[in-house]
Amino acid sequence: MKRAFQVWVVDDDRSIRWVLEKALQKASIQTRAFSTANSMMEALNRDRPDAVLTDIRMPGLDGIELLKQLQAKYPDLPVVIMTAHSDLESAVSAFSGGAFEYLPKPFDVDEAVDLVAKACAHSQRAATGEAADKGLPEKTPEIIGEAPAMQEVFRAIARLARSNITVLINGESGTGKELVARALHRHSPRADKPFIALNMAAIPRDLLESELFGHERGAFTGAQARRAGRFEQADGGTLFLDEIGDMPAELQTRLLRVLAEGEFFPVGAHAPVKVDVRIIAATHQNLEQLVAEGRFREDLFHRLNVIRIHIPPLRERRQDIVLLLKHFLKEASQELNVETKTLLPEVETYLCRLDWPGNVRQLENTCRWITVMAAGKDVHLDDLPPELLKARPEPVAVSSEWQDSFTQWIDARLRRGDRNVAKEAIDSAEGILISTALQFTRGRRQEAAKLLGYGRNTLTRKISELNIDV
Numbered sequence: 001m002k003r004a005f006q007v008w009v010v011d012d013d014r015s016i017r018w019v020l021e022k023a024l025q026k027a028s029i030q031t032r033a034f035s036t037a038n039s040m041m042e043a044l045n046r047d048r049p050d051a052v053l054t055d056i057r058m059p060g061l062d063g064i065e066l067l068k069q070l071q072a073k074y075p076d077l078p079v080v081i082m083t084a085h086s087d088l089e090s091a092v093s094a095f096s097g098g099a100f101e102y103l104p105k106p107f108d109v110d111e112a113v114d115l116v117a118k119a120c121a122h123s124q125r126a127a128t129g130e131a132a133d134k135g136l137p138e139k140t141p142e143i144i145g146e147a148p149a150m151q152e153v154f155r156a157i158a159r160l161a162r163s164n165i166t167v168l169i170n171g172e173s174g175t176g177k178e179l180v181a182r183a184l185h186r187h188s189p190r191a192d193k194p195f196i197a198l199n200m201a202a203i204p205r206d207l208l209e210s211e212l213f214g215h216e217r218g219a220f221t222g223a224q225a226r227r228a229g230r231f232e233q234a235d236g237g238t239l240f241l242d243e244i245g246d247m248p249a250e251l252q253t254r255l256l257r258v259l260a261e262g263e264f265f266p267v268g269a270h271a272p273v274k275v276d277v278r279i280i281a282a283t284h285q286n287l288e289q290l291v292a293e294g295r296f297r298e299d300l301f302h303r304l305n306v307i308r309i310h311i312p313p314l315r316e317r318r319q320d321i322v323l324l325l326k327h328f329l330k331e332a333s334q335e336l337n338v339e340t341k342t343l344l345p346e347v348e349t350y351l352c353r354l355d356w357p358g359n360v361r362q363l364e365n366t367c368r369w370i371t372v373m374a375a376g377k378d379v380h381l382d383d384l385p386p387e388l389l390k391a392r393p394e395p396v397a398v399s400s401e402w403q404d405s406f407t408q409w410i411d412a413r414l415r416r417g418d419r420n421v422a423k424e425a426i427d428s429a430e431g432i433l434i435s436t437a438l439q440f441t442r443g444r445r446q447e448a449a450k451l452l453g454y455g456r457n458t459l460t461r462k463i464s465e466l467n468i469d470v
């Protein structure tokens, strides 16, 4: 019979330990819970679990320090980190090279059990592992995003942290594909090697081949010296091929060969060049459709499409708009050395309702524009760039239907001689508010609390007081 997996849970919060223990036991996973990282490290001298599930913020030895120690001593031990997104980057940095999964807080218990089970299976498979101590990766721009879809993206980055696997990133222009590609590189074992980006759509067709593969001296008119192509420059590191859907057919064939053989001939060369390059490709197009239309090689598509990360357009993650606005306004003011502008609430609301066809890039440019052009510190609607004002969305029609039914409801209760009508009405309204918001956020409490304007503790309290089914 197969041995049951054993998982150690570290969290200073008793209720979280309890919930996790119960859920894991139900899934036939043995658990041992620790309230401090120190006590777990001590226990590791005598026994070893299949995986560790730990919080990041804890008194005493904190999660980041724990990760570092685990990585140094037990590089093969999979760790699942429970953390709010704001701490993800530091967690990933601390654990570069190690095996870990990321569980965004607040989490769904089933999701937690799922991840832990996967981590255990991974641990069983991994016989050996190279303990690569890479040191801290360089600082690059932060990726902002609290929307569930962005949490998925962060999780993918964390999950792929140790691998060299080919990744295909899908998303409209300006959604942050290059930013994600850089993060994948930064958290990979190749972090100290080059990250080279090349946009297929930005380079004239005739030049693309030598740009990618380089050329020998005299290979064509004007080739006065040998030039290393992007593939060679990226040796040991990552090559980011943006707008891969625009790659001409003959180059697709060459790329496929390089991916299969790991070597290529620069233009005009007689000897092949061998390279070790991780490919991350990106496109705003539907590659499946390009394949169906015969415009993209199917075999190349399958080679690239090993892991796919989809970055949703900004209009599908509106809850991130305010965060991004604040971030870019601050950044623009620092760049330009002026005070940070403040958006008036109606401006913020207005900007949140726009569709942002140029996605985050358009929003970033808008923040720069506002920083330069708005007269005062406070930004009014009139201060917005004229093209954004033209895109003014239709006002949301406020229906008074529910208010009418509510009036009738109160009226009926009063006639019936009920007492405590207000409490009943308010509780029931809050119940509807909360369950609808939780459905909207697919059970993510922190996000629901934010959307409703409650503190997280308030939401948790109300859920239990009102007996809401979650």
Ligand SMILES: Nc1ncnc2c1ncn2[C@@H]1O[C@H](COP(=O)(O)OP(=O)(O)OP(=O)(O)O)[C@@H](O)[C@H]1O
Binding pocket: 141, 142, 143, 144, 145, 171, 172, 173, 174, 175, 176, 177, 178, 179, 180, 242, 284, 360, 361, 364
């Ligand atoms: N989630 C994010 N948080 C912070 N900055 C972001 C985010 N997404 C995108 N950006 C910023 O927006 C700009 C556009 O991002 P990026 O170049 O990565 O998009 P892209 O999808 O690769 O665009 P394109 O397809 O047009 O090349 C960059 O300045 C990037 O730093």
